[in-house]
Amino acid sequence: MARRYDSSTTTFSPEGRLHQVEYAIEAINNAGTCVGILSKDGIVLASERRVTSGLLAPTKTSEKTYKLANHATCCVAGLTADANILIDQARLRSGRYQFQYGESIPMEQLVEYVCNHKQSYTQYGGLRPFGVAFLFAGYDDEHGYQLYQSDPSGNYSGWKATVIGANNSSGKSLLKNDYDPDGDGTMPDMVTALKLAVKVLNKTMDGATASTSAEKMELFTMTRDANGEFLHKILVKDEVQKIVDEVAAESDVEMAGGAESSQ
Amino acid sequence: MSILEYNGAAMIAMAGDECIAIAADRRLGVQYQTVSCEFQKLFQINDKTFVGLAGLATDVQTVAQTLKFRNDLYELREDRKMTPKVFSSQLSALLYEKRFGPFFVEPIVAGLDASNKPYLSGMDLIGAPCFPDDYVVSGTCTANLHGMCETLYRPGLGPDELFETISQALLAGVDRDALSGWGAIVHVITKDGVTTRELKGRMD
Numbered sequence A: 001m002a003r004r005y006d007s008s009t010t011t012f013s014p015e016g017r018l019h020q021v022e023y024a025i026e027a028i029n030n031a032g033t034c035v036g037i038l039s040k041d042g043i044v045l046a047s048e049r050r051v052t053s054g055l056l057a058p059t060k061t062s063e064k065t066y067k068l069a070n071h072a073t074c075c076v077a078g079l080t081a082d083a084n085i086l087i088d089q090a091r092l093r094s095g096r097y098q099f100q101y102g103e104s105i106p107m108e109q110l111v112e113y114v115c116n117h118k119q120s121y122t123q124y125g126g127l128r129p130f131g132v133a134f135l136f137a138g139y140d141d142e143h144g145y146q147l148y149q150s151d152p153s154g155n156y157s158g159w160k161a162t163v164i165g166a167n168n169s170s171g172k173s174l175l176k177n178d179y180d181p182d183g184d185g186t187m188p189d190m191v192t193a194l195k196l197a198v199k200v201l202n203k204t205m206d207g208a209t210a211s212t213s214a215e216k217m218e219l220f221t222m223t224r225d226a227n228g229e230f231l232h233k234i235l236v237k238d239e240v241q242k243i244v245d246e247v248a249a250e251s252d253v254e255m256a257g258g259a260e261s262s263q
Numbered sequence B: 001m002s003i004l005e006y007n008g009a010a011m012i013a014m015a016g017d018e019c020i021a022i023a024a025d026r027r028l029g030v031q032y033q034t035v036s037c038e039f040q041k042l043f044q045i046n047d048k049t050f051v052g053l054a055g056l057a058t059d060v061q062t063v064a065q066t067l068k069f070r071n072d073l074y075e076l077r078e079d080r081k082m083t084p085k086v087f088s089s090q091l092s093a094l095l096y097e098k099r100f101g102p103f104f105v106e107p108i109v110a111g112l113d114a115s116n117k118p119y120l121s122g123m124d125l126i127g128a129p130c131f132p133d134d135y136v137v138s139g140t141c142t143a144n145l146h147g148m149c150e151t152l153y154r155p156g157l158g159p160d161e162l163f164e165t166i167s168q169a170l171l172a173g174v175d176r177d178a179l180s181g182w183g184a185i186v187h188v189i190t191k192d193g194v195t196t197r198e199l200k201g202r203m204d
Helices: A019-028 A080-101 A107-120 A169-176 A190-202 A210-217 A238-260 B059-080 B084-097 B142-154 B157-173
Strands: A032-040 A041-048 A065-069 A074-079 A132-140 A144-150 A157-158 A163-164 A217-224 A230-235 B010-015 B019-026 B028-030 B032-035 B042-046 B049-055 B105-110 B118-123 B135-139 B184-190 B194-197
Touching: A019 A074, A032 A132, A032 A144, A032 A169, A032 A190, A041 A132, A041 A144, A041 A190, A041 A230, A065 A080, A065 A132, A065 A157, A065 B059, A074 A217, A080 A107, A080 A132, A080 B059, A107 A132, A107 A157, A132 A163, A132 A217, A132 A230, A144 A163, A163 A190, A163 A238, A163 B032, A190 A217, A190 A238, A190 B042, A210 A217, A210 A238, A210 B032, A210 B084, A217 A238, A217 B194, B010 B049, B010 B105, B010 B118, B010 B142, B010 B157, B019 B042, B019 B049, B019 B105, B019 B118, B019 B157, B032 B059, B042 B059, B042 B184, B049 B059, B049 B084, B059 B105, B084 B118, B105 B135, B105 B184, B118 B135, B135 B142, B142 B157, B157 B184, B157 B194
Parallel strands: none
Antiparallel strands: A032 A041, A032 A163, A041 A217, A065 A074, A074 A132, A132 A144, A144 A157, A217 A230, B010 B019, B010 B135, B019 B184, B028 B032, B042 B049, B049 B105, B105 B118, B184 B194
């Protein structure tokens, strides 16, 4: 029955659904996982790198994480080609705002602009929607560090921590328990946030063993230095390995503790 | 009075031994009335590239903001810093885009390329560039500045000597021009960083 109403973006089904948009959202659930976590003094974005062939000659530093402005970054789950268009749009919007007002664009306005652009492909023109979900991370003076998630429908929401891409539901359930374990509203520090991100990726990545997983993980942090300048950093292999090892060690301790108590 | 002389300016950039210096006055006037002694005419694009904009003050500021926008976009898209040569080409193209309604600025570009070799360029208000290897000048007293530079300049000066040379050339050049002066600022760029100094000159 959905057959008749699913080939055009701009047609509602009798149940009031836009099937093309829903299919686009499905495309992202097969894409490499991205985790975003807000910490006290910065933001962590961790992504699963899908293609790690030794034959790959990388031209950019990343296929998942992209800088949008001095104060804003995003990571991508979905069709990279679609993402490139939207990322360029976001960079232009941010640059034009800076030119016009002499200050950095507030995060929500940047997110809303990209999302409005995505939405227009669900209502006009007979073009398919963008098959991309983003995690936008950034800072503005009004609201401090912020994390936003957006999907192909053009819908967006703000989060303290969230997951998009493959196995995002199991990632989210882990975050629900571990992001704020005491339930008192305190945010983790950067180190804790990085370890939590690795823990989430370990859970969402299929068949990841400790030896291969560090190569498949891309860890990104955004913090501020003493002069107030923003530092965008993609961790190098050794730094990633160190955190992966620490997380593995901690979970071994937990397992051992669990095994003892069950005896 | 010509539109390019409405606000007044004087600037020089010189090449030394693996270093460059760029200097400008700080006067902002409305014809003969001086309004500010702190007006910025030199703009840092990145660690190794500076641009000086002489001409109508509103266009100085708009062009500077536009150049920042273009530079930021370049760095985001290409994930690298712009070299002075590329920056100069872009500035020239930007000015020519407005060929029949130009920005009233006459810029100078100074920087160090990837191998720390000095790069200089100067252009007119519609983007016609020249690429000398000794010095470039711009502003309302270019005749004075050319005279001083031709006399004082020697190739292969180190950062400190270059600073002295450019400062003396600028200060002497602006003294015979009513529309420039009222303070001066000098940036010296080497591979290790930028040193900025303010000059004490006649405030008239």
